[in-house]
Amino acid sequence: MPHTSASAREKNLPPVAVDPAILAAEDRRWPPLKIALWVAIALLGGFSWVMLAVVRGETVNAIWFVFAAVCTYFIGYRFYSKYIEKHLVKPDDSRATPAEYKADGKDFAATDRRVLYGHHFAAIAGAGPLVGPVLAAQMGYLPGTIWIIVGVVLAGAVQDYLVMFFSMRRGGRSLGQMARDELGRVGGTAAIIATLTIMVIIVAILALVVVNALAESPWGVFSVAMTIPIALFMGCYLRFFRPGKVTEVSIIGFVLLLAAIVGGGAVAETDWGVALFTIEKVPLAIGIIVYGFIAAILPVWLLLAPRDYLSTFMKIGTIAMLAVAIIIVRPEIFAPAVSEFATTGTGPVVSGTIFPFLFVTIACGALSGFHALIASGTTPKLVEKERQTRFIGYGGMLMESFVAIMALVAALSIDRGIYFAMNASAAATGGTIEGAVAFVNGLGLSGVNLTPEMLQQTANDVGEESIVSRTGGAPTLAVGLAHIMQQLIGGSGMMAFWYHFAIMFEALFILTAVDAGTRVARFMLQDSIGNFIPKFKNTSWRIGAWIATAIMVAAWGAILVMGVTDPLGGINTLFPLFGIANQLLAAIALAVCMAIIAKRGYFRFLWIVALPLGFAAVVTISASFLKIFSPVPAIGYFAQNAAFRQALADGETSFGTAPTVEAMEAVVRNTMVQGVLSILFVTLAIIVIVTAIMATIRAARRGSSESSEDAAVPSKVFAPASLIASPAEKEIQKQWDALPARPKRGGH
Amino acid sequence: MGVGEIVRGVRWYVRGVMGEDAYEKYLAHVESEHGGGDGGHGAARPVMTEREFWRDRTDRQDANPSGRCC
Numbered sequence: 001m002p003h004t005s006a007s008a009r010e011k012n013l014p015p016v017a018v019d020p021a022i023l024a025a026e027d028r029r030w031p032p033l034k035i036a037l038w039v040a041i042a043l044l045g046g047f048s049w050v051m052l053a054v055v056r057g058e059t060v061n062a063i064w065f066v067f068a069a070v071c072t073y074f075i076g077y078r079f080y081s082k083y084i085e086k087h088l089v090k091p092d093d094s095r096a097t098p099a100e101y102k103a104d105g106k107d108f109a110a111t112d113r114r115v116l117y118g119h120h121f122a123a124i125a126g127a128g129p130l131v132g133p134v135l136a137a138q139m140g141y142l143p144g145t146i147w148i149i150v151g152v153v154l155a156g157a158v159q160d161y162l163v164m165f166f167s168m169r170r171g172g173r174s175l176g177q178m179a180r181d182e183l184g185r186v187g188g189t190a191a192i193i194a195t196l197t198i199m200v201i202i203v204a205i206l207a208l209v210v211v212n213a214l215a216e217s218p219w220g221v222f223s224v225a226m227t228i229p230i231a232l233f234m235g236c237y238l239r240f241f242r243p244g245k246v247t248e249v250s251i252i253g254f255v256l257l258l259a260a261i262v263g264g265g266a267v268a269e270t271d272w273g274v275a276l277f278t279i280e281k282v283p284l285a286i287g288i289i290v291y292g293f294i295a296a297i298l299p300v301w302l303l304l305a306p307r308d309y310l311s312t313f314m315k316i317g318t319i320a321m322l323a324v325a326i327i328i329v330r331p332e333i334f335a336p337a338v339s340e341f342a343t344t345g346t347g348p349v350v351s352g353t354i355f356p357f358l359f360v361t362i363a364c365g366a367l368s369g370f371h372a373l374i375a376s377g378t379t380p381k382l383v384e385k386e387r388q389t390r391f392i393g394y395g396g397m398l399m400e401s402f403v404a405i406m407a408l409v410a411a412l413s414i415d416r417g418i419y420f421a422m423n424a425s426a427a428a429t430g431g432t433i434e435g436a437v438a439f440v441n442g443l444g445l446s447g448v449n450l451t452p453e454m455l456q457q458t459a460n461d462v463g464e465e466s467i468v469s470r471t472g473g474a475p476t477l478a479v480g481l482a483h484i485m486q487q488l489i490g491g492s493g494m495m496a497f498w499y500h501f502a503i504m505f506e507a508l509f510i511l512t513a514v515d516a517g518t519r520v521a522r523f524m525l526q527d528s529i530g531n532f533i534p535k536f537k538n539t540s541w542r543i544g545a546w547i548a549t550a551i552m553v554a555a556w557g558a559i560l561v562m563g564v565t566d567p568l569g570g571i572n573t574l575f576p577l578f579g580i581a582n583q584l585l586a587a588i589a590l591a592v593c594m595a596i597i598a599k600r601g602y603f604r605f606l607w608i609v610a611l612p613l614g615f616a617a618v619v620t621i622s623a624s625f626l627k628i629f630s631p632v633p634a635i636g637y638f639a640q641n642a643a644f645r646q647a648l649a650d651g652e653t654s655f656g657t658a659p660t661v662e663a664m665e666a667v668v669r670n671t672m673v674q675g676v677l678s679i680l681f682v683t684l685a686i687i688v689i690v691t692a693i694m695a696t697i698r699a700a701r702r703g704s705s706e707s708s709e710d711a712a713v714p715s716k717v718f719a720p721a722s723l724i725a726s727p728a729e730k731e732i733q734k735q736w737d738a739l740p741a742r743p744k745r746g747g748h
Numbered sequence: 749m750g751v752g753e754i755v756r757g758v759r760w761y762v763r764g765v766m767g768e769d770a771y772e773k774y775l776a777h778v779e780s781e782h783g784g785g786d787g788g789h790g791a792a793r794p795v796m797t798e799r800e801f802w803r804d805r806t807d808r809q810d811a812n813p814s815g816r817c818c
Contacts, residue, residue: 105777106770106808115764122765128818202818243802246768300813301806308816309766316765370817378814512816519813539811582818 014735016715017093017385018728026726027082038078045071052337053142059332060141062409066327069149069405073398076153081394084158087605088597089165091386096715098171098381108172110384113391113719120379120396122312124160124371125319126509128364128582129400131209131473133408134480135575136361137419138349140339141412143358145405151359151366152401155612159586161393162593162609163372168380168389169709175376175589176524179688181708182595187691191588194684195373196524198581200552201677202370203517204559205578206510207292211285211564212472212571213503218277219463221284223257223264223500224507225277227307228291230256234306249306250313257310261500265463285564288514289557295511296518296549304515311508318505322406322481329487331413334447348424348443349471350572351634356623359615360579365404367616369585371397373520387721395723410480411473417441417450418458418467422476425569426469427657436468463496471571478502514556521552562670567658568640576627577674580620584685587616591692598699599707606696617689624682628675637675644668771801 018026048068052060085091099110111119136144167173173181176195180188214220234253242248267273279287295303341347342354350361364370375393383389411419420443421429421436429436433452440450459467462482467475482498490497523539526548530537536544563570590613597606630636633643633656644667647655658664718736720729763769778795796804 103777105774106805107812109770109773109777111773112764115761118761118765119767123814124817126817199815206818238802239806243799244768244771246766247762250766299806300809301803305806305809312766364818368817370815373815374817509816513818516813516816520815523813 013716014718014739015732016718018726018732022728026728038075041071041074045075052145056337059334060337061330061332062326062413063330065141065145065405065409066323068145069402072149072153073402076157077395077398080153081157081161081390084161084394084608085387085390088602088608089162089389091165091389092712093385093387093718093721094715095386096713096717097168097383097386098710099383100715100717101713102171102381108381110717110719111382113384113388113721114723116379116382116384116388117392117396117723118316119382120374120392121399122315123374123378124368124396125315125400125403126364126513127206127209127474127506128368128370129404130407130477130506132362132364132579133404134411134473134476135349135423135571136358137335137408137411138339138347138423139342139354139358140336141333141408142337143342143354144362144408147358147362148366148401148404148408151362152397155586155615156365156367156371156401157394157397158608158612159367159369159590159593160371160375160397161390162597163589164375164380164383164393165386165389166593166596167376168383168386171710172377172381175372175592178376178596178708179588179592182592182599183688183691183695187688187695190684190687190691191592192524192528194588194681194688195585196521196528197677197680197684198369198585199517199521199524200555201559201577201581203292203514203521204556204563205574206517207285207288207514207556207560208563208570208574209472209474210507210510210514211281211288211560212470213474213478213507214279215281215284216278216466217464217503218274219264219268219496219500220503220507221277221279222267222273223260223504224511226260226263227257227310227504227508227511228303230260231303231307231310234310235302238306239301246309250309253306253310254313257314257504258501261497261504264500265496268463281564282561285557285560289553289560291511292514292518292557293549293553295515296522296553297546304512304519307508307512307515311512314505314508318501319403319406322410322484323402325484325488326406326409329484331409331484331487333409333412335412335416336446340445345635348420348428348439348572350575352576352623352626356619356626357576359619360576360583360623362404363579363582363586365401365407367583367586367612368400369582369587369589372585372589384717384719385715385721388719391722407477407480410484411476412480414476414480414483415450415454416445417448418454418479419476420445420448421450421455422467422470422479423473424469425471425572425657427567427569429469431466431469433466433468461492461495462499464499471569473571474503474506477506518549518552518556522548525552559673562673565666566670567663567667568670569657573637573670573674576623577677580623580627580678581681583616583620584624584681587613587620587685588688590616591689595692595695595699596708598696601699601703603700613689617685620685621682624678627678628682637671637678641668641671641675644671770805771798774801 044067048064051064052068099108102108133144170178176192179191214224230253234249237249345351345353350357417440420440424439429439433455436455437450437452440448455467462479478499481502482495485498486492486495526536526539526544535541539545563574566573590609594609594613597609626635627637631639633640644655644664648664653661655664658667718732725733
């Protein structure tokens with residue numbers, strides 16, 4: 001019988017896990033060299049924080065941001081995530097992961113931890129960590145820096161790690177399914193509706209960022225539009241010509257992309273190019289809506305998959321390049337540590353004071369609920385060993401946080417006057433250089449003296465007609481990146497290239513997120529409608545798929561058009577909704593984790609998840625309440641609504657930044673929609689959090705009880721847990737490598 | 749570590765992150781199930797060719813989309 005021989009052979013196999021006692025001993029062993037290393041990291045980190053927070057000279061060098069961040073990440077990873085692993089997660093490498101016991105060679109396939117780290121990072125990092133920090137830079141450099149670095153260690157990375165581990169223990173179940181299992185029908189349903197609506201708002205606002213970056217920019221429109229034929233070509237190449245040659249086609253695509261950027265510059269010089277590709281915001285928004293619908297119903301191989309390859313390639317390459325550039329160039333930062341807008345709440349970029357609005361403006365990079373959707377589902381099906389989830393989940397999020405820090409540095413490295421001219425809404429600046437100069441100098445910021453020449457020069461440098469009121473964060477980041485990169489490669493003559501390279505890079509991520517988000521939302525919607533009209537459950541039913549896609553596209557498209565036409569500016573009123581939605585999703589994910597931990601019976605360490613959950617709940621619920629109930633029109637949606645309605649009732653024909661009656665009516669409509677959405681989100685989130693607390697209390701009464709985990713299956717493979725294998729792991733790995741006829745792990 | 753080894757390592761990593769090694773992993777999986785002799789999984793499904801595998805892969809993504817983050 002083959003079975004006996006198999007188990008006989010297994011008896012002779014080397015261990016599949018490091019003995020827990022050896023593991024604990026390794027952890028406790030502190031040879032002098034190791035102590036010296038960690039003392040050095042702690043000192044460097046501490047010194048960098050002092051440079052940032054205490055020694056506030058005229059300027060501060062960007063290198064201190066890098067050191068403060070990286071040293072804090074190392075300490076958080078080495079000490080805090082290990083603490084969480086030891087007391088809360090308790091992974092067991094003698095258990096097989098779904099990639100092993102459900103292995104099918106396709107969706108469930110054990111993947112080398114270092115490869116999976118790159119994979120997971122590429123899936124979680126997008127435009128979010130690049131945009132939020134840019135907008136939050138108006139409050140000064142320090143609040144954003146502290147929140148990004150401390151937030152990720154105590155909240156964001158904890159969420160990603162826990163969700164990934166719990167999903168892995170459940171065969172890769174999604175967050176929605178886990179919510180239903182742990183919180184029951186009411187909490188689960190609320191979580192699913194919240195996820196669906198949050199997805200819609202996130203897609204809409206990402207699309208708004210792209211529209212704002214490309215409007216009136218023939219160069220940008222041409223080069224981003226070219227990504228579509230490039231992706232189609234790559235898709236056909238992979239489908240018909242050379243299947244599976246992914247790297248090869250990505251390199252071809254990348255070269256074509258560079259050609260599109262360079263070509264865009266030439267096209268934007270010609271009269272026909274300007275005539276053809278200068279598109280205003282509204283038609284551009286409609287273009288993206290039509291594109292979103294078509295892209296979401298086309299087969300994946302034709303557009304989504306190839307663009308995904310391109311975007312992964314660009315993402316890892318550009319982020320590595322930016323890190324190198326920041327370290328070599330070491331730009332000086334002129335912004336104050338904490339600006340006046342942090343306390344007055346009257347900042348022109350996004351309104352509101354530091355609490356709670358800093359914490360919703362920077363979501364991705366510090367704590368991002370959207371990650372819970374990636375950390376449950378795809379990645380857990382690929383993890384090779386349980387203990388690796390700390391490196392991939394916690395460590396992956398640290399890397400995204402670093403991206404956010406770099407975006408913040410890039411935004412802060414440009415002149416503050418230019419920063420505000422770019423990020424104040426057209427309603428404030430009038431969209432003209434003179435208007436922007438008058439507005440920014442009128443803000444009364446110390447050290448800011450904007451001249452029309454500065455704005456015109458910067459616009460010329462980056463190859464744009466104007467840079468006034470290019471809101472949304474992407475153009476500011478692009479100017480910052482161009483400013484840093486040109487000091488490394490090419491000089492000021494290359495600035496226009498780098499600017500459009502950055503715009504293209506962000507647009508690529510966002511278009512992928514728009515397309516993939518629409519698809520995921522369509523499946524969720526079909527699943528929900530299917531409860532009433534069973535035919536919709538069949539996702540391969542064409543007409544049903546089209547109807548569901550059209551509904552989802554119409555939903556985010558409506559919000560996009562609303563943002564584009566908003567007389568109040570769009571980004572500054574809608575972006576808080578994006579952050580609130582994302583953080584509410586984080587609160588939902590953490591609430592599900594809390595219920596699971598309670599059911600496991602680890603009450604003593606419940607604070608590890610209760611802390612970020614409590615913080616996310618307080619921030620988002622208070623931000624939502626301010627958005628709903630604040631009497632200040634700039635902050636409260638309904639206060640704004642009432643003010644404009646009153647003005648209309650009084651027969652006024654212009655009010656605030658709305659110059660016409662139609663514009664005033666638009667404000668009334670928009671604020672009502674935004675207010676209702678706020679109410680919906682906060683209600684759903686409160687339901688989920690309350691049901692999670694109830695589940696936690698029930699578990700406390702009963703003691704640790706039912707578990708929704710898959711049954712344990714003994715593992716038959718070995719792999720180290722973290723980036724670098726420990727001595728004990730190396731020892732075991734050697735024994736495995738010595739085995740004959742076993743497929744060896746690739747690489748080193 | 750020689751230059752050749754570094755180049756091989758980089759190539760292995762890039763291929764892994766881009767997902768280019770998916771077909772090799774699939775073949776290795778099929779082999780371990782059938783050729784390994786530790787069977788148990790009876791019915792042998794025909795092994796997909798490289799072209800079939802990649803088509804099947806995108807078709808499965810069609811039916812089961814995964815989100816991309818913001």
